[in-house]
Amino acid sequence: MATQRALPQSKEALLKSYTTRLKDDVKSMLENFEEIIKLAKGENDSQLSRMTQCEQDTYEMHVRAANIVRAGESLMKLVSDIKQYLILNDFPSVNDAIIQNGKLFRTKQVECDQKLASLRDDMAADLYDLEEEYYTSIYK
Template sequence: MAQAAQHQRPLPQGKEALLKAYNKRLKDSVKSMVDNFSEIMKLARVENEGQVFRATQADEDNFEMTVRAANMVRAGEALMKLVADIKQYLILNDFPSVNDAILQNSHLFKQKQLECDRKLMTLRDDMAADLYDLEEEYYSSTFK
């Protein structure tokens, strides 16, 4: 339960602190997997007769192996969450590529702006010429 709560809390903001937190999560998860796997291997050994009946010991060993396997799965899920967090961090904080994309879009929009300005100027000139022709026609007309 403590591991699950540990992975739910927000991560520190500084890069160094974030890197340390990622490193700790990685080491904790790998250590948990190795420790649980080692304990499962220890349980797999056949021991001599003890004070506990063989069937009872088998049930106890089965239960412990199930719990340890679940712990290994939880550690594996924590590793997958860590990888997802690292990917998200890299995507959100990849400033050079973000800056390049912003710069590229800025150039594209400036070109579009210049193109629109050119078309508007042409349209204005055409409308002024047509208006001049219409005014000239109107004022020189005998039907006013």
């Protein structure tokens, strides 16, 4: 299994390591599965007693099944690493999202400014009417 380095890798080297990990894990799963199938056939002629041979085959099947699980977990880690790489290094889509959000917020700002200006004009007209009514009123 590949380990992460402290220094950042180039994109090509990282993709090559991902490809290598993928091939190694799939190969390991396939080889272990094939060996389990061979063991399940039980065609081994050996000098061991039948019971001893069964125990040995059972143990080997357990080990190979654990190897398949380990390779599967490694594949899941690989998928997680690829997702993380895409999330952290997908600058074009991040930039597009930032630009799109910027446009959306500018549009909202213009809408709010227009509504506020309209509200200000309405309030000024109403205030003018109220002042006029107040100053012409006999009840002041």
